[in-house]
Amino acid sequence: MISVDQALAQVLALARPTGPETVDLRAALGRVLAAPAVAALTQPPFDAAAMDGYAICADDNRPGAMLTVVGEAAAGRGHAGALTPGQALRIFTGAPVPAGAGVVVLQEHVTRTGATITLPPIPEAHSNIRPAGQDFRLGETLAPPLRLTARHLGLLAAMNVPQVTVARRPVVALLATGDELVMPGEVPGPGQIVSSNSFLLAAMAEEAGADVRMLPIARDTDASLRFALGLAEGADLIVTSGGASVGEHDLVARIAAQMGLDLAFHRIAMRPGKPLMAGRMGSAAFLGLPGNPVSAFACAHLFLRPMLAAMQGLPDASPTLRAELAEAVGPTGPRRSFLRAQLAPGAALPRITPCRNQDSALVSVLATADALLIRPEGDGPRAAGEIVDYLLI
Numbered sequence: 001m002i003s004v005d006q007a008l009a010q011v012l013a014l015a016r017p018t019g020p021e022t023v024d025l026r027a028a029l030g031r032v033l034a035a036p037a038v039a040a041l042t043q044p045p046f047d048a049a050a051m052d053g054y055a056i057c058a059d060d061n062r063p064g065a066m067l068t069v070v071g072e073a074a075a076g077r078g079h080a081g082a083l084t085p086g087q088a089l090r091i092f093t094g095a096p097v098p099a100g101a102g103v104v105v106l107q108e109h110v111t112r113t114g115a116t117i118t119l120p121p122i123p124e125a126h127s128n129i130r131p132a133g134q135d136f137r138l139g140e141t142l143a144p145p146l147r148l149t150a151r152h153l154g155l156l157a158a159m160n161v162p163q164v165t166v167a168r169r170p171v172v173a174l175l176a177t178g179d180e181l182v183m184p185g186e187v188p189g190p191g192q193i194v195s196s197n198s199f200l201l202a203a204m205a206e207e208a209g210a211d212v213r214m215l216p217i218a219r220d221t222d223a224s225l226r227f228a229l230g231l232a233e234g235a236d237l238i239v240t241s242g243g244a245s246v247g248e249h250d251l252v253a254r255i256a257a258q259m260g261l262d263l264a265f266h267r268i269a270m271r272p273g274k275p276l277m278a279g280r281m282g283s284a285a286f287l288g289l290p291g292n293p294v295s296a297f298a299c300a301h302l303f304l305r306p307m308l309a310a311m312q313g314l315p316d317a318s319p320t321l322r323a324e325l326a327e328a329v330g331p332t333g334p335r336r337s338f339l340r341a342q343l344a345p346g347a348a349l350p351r352i353t354p355c356r357n358q359d360s361a362l363v364s365v366l367a368t369a370d371a372l373l374i375r376p377e378g379d380g381p382r383a384a385g386e387i388v389d390y391l392l393i
């Protein structure tokens with residue numbers, strides 16, 4: 001059995017980059033930028049008014065100065081010609097500031113009578129002008145790799161970049177195995193349950209940027225598993241759930257091996273998640289997850305997400321964080337344990353409480369947890385108040 005750290009290094013070595021493709025900005029949310037995006041213009045393109053008021057020459061910004069309004073500039077509609085001392089230009093937020101102007105006086109600070117404004121007793125403290133290029137300049141870049149958020153899309157649009165080069169979404173073929181499984185909406189027969197893993201894992205893979213192909217449930221027969229695995233052709237990553245352990249009905253490793261799986265490892269020192277396997281099968285990476293839903297989740301969180309990130313050119317961004325134990329915990333065994341836990345605000349660090357029941361079949365407990373509390377291999381008992389590591393989930 002290899003360690004969790006060795007397993008992570010090995011699965012990352014199994015992941016291959018998907019390569020770049022070009023997409024419209026509207027399709028770029030959540031995609032990983034794969035080449036620099038270059039600003040096609042300078043922003044703002046001109047000195048722009050930041051307030052509604054009057055543009056004046058900097059030297060005229062004196063208490064009580066009286067100035068003549070010579071015209072108007074609004075956003076999208078500038079004023080032709082420069083401003084000279086003694087003149088003011090009615091101006092609105094976003095409008096180009098004319099040459100010669102150095103200050104925009106807020107309209108609520110002046111008194112206007114006909115075409116004349118009188119400045120207040122205290123000079124305007126700020127210029128209220130956004131200089132050209134203050135935001136970014138022509139040729140400046142947004143650098144890869146980067147998972148694009150709404151804020152990045154706003155920036156790219158402002159940069160006048162209509163399309164971006166991103167990593168192709170990894171295609172994940174997702175295969176649940178087990179005679180006991182039916183899909184949500186079906187009526188389970190005697191001894192059957194609903195395949196929650198299919199939906200849990202599909203959602204996790206999609207959150208990590210994958211394009212998920214959900215294969216039909218494979219039954220616990222050689223023929224059914226062969227047929228279903230055959231449908232994974234063309235995927236970048238094959239993910240199975242169930243059938244990974246040692247029982248007679250746990251066929252995944254054997255059948256996958258017959259179909260060309262080059263196994264990197266099977267079984268790791270992790271709890272839950274011991275039966276995890278990984279390798280490469282044809283042109284795809286292969287990750288065989290345990291069937292217990294919490295085990296499948298923990299393995300997907302620790303291994304599937306980093307694999308998908310690596311395939312898109314991103315480092316894994318899931319830092320180990322620290323919290324204070326809200327209650328005492330017992331000793332651990334030889335495997336690294338990941339306990340479902342809840343976080344609460346604390347003085348210096350958050351306080352963490354392991355969920356009552358750590359059975360790896362309990363999806364209701366998993367749904368209420370917000371962290372995986374990490375217990376090292378062979379750790380002793382820990383008292384309330386001790387500092388421990390956790391992962392946010």
Ligand SMILES: Nc1nc2c(c(=O)[nH]1)N[C@H]1C(S)=C(S)[C@@H](COP(=O)(O)OP(=O)(O)OC[C@H]3O[C@@H](n4cnc5c(N)ncnc54)[C@H](O)[C@@H]3O)O[C@H]1N2
Binds near residue numbers: 176198241247274295
């Ligand atoms: N003698 C041993 N028995 C088991 C061992 C062991 O070392 N020796 N390991 C245990 C551990 S740890 C785990 S985890 C499970 C994992 O086994 P499998 O990967 O072979 O999973 P299954 O047996 O197929 O299923 C386990 C459990 O999970 C349920 N399941 C399966 N698929 C789904 C799904 N898509 N959605 C929801 N639930 C699913 C299944 O019905 C079983 O209850 O093995 C232990 N046994």
Ligand code: MOO
Binds near residue numbers: 275295
């Ligand atoms: O890993 Mo099993 O993965 O302990 O439930």
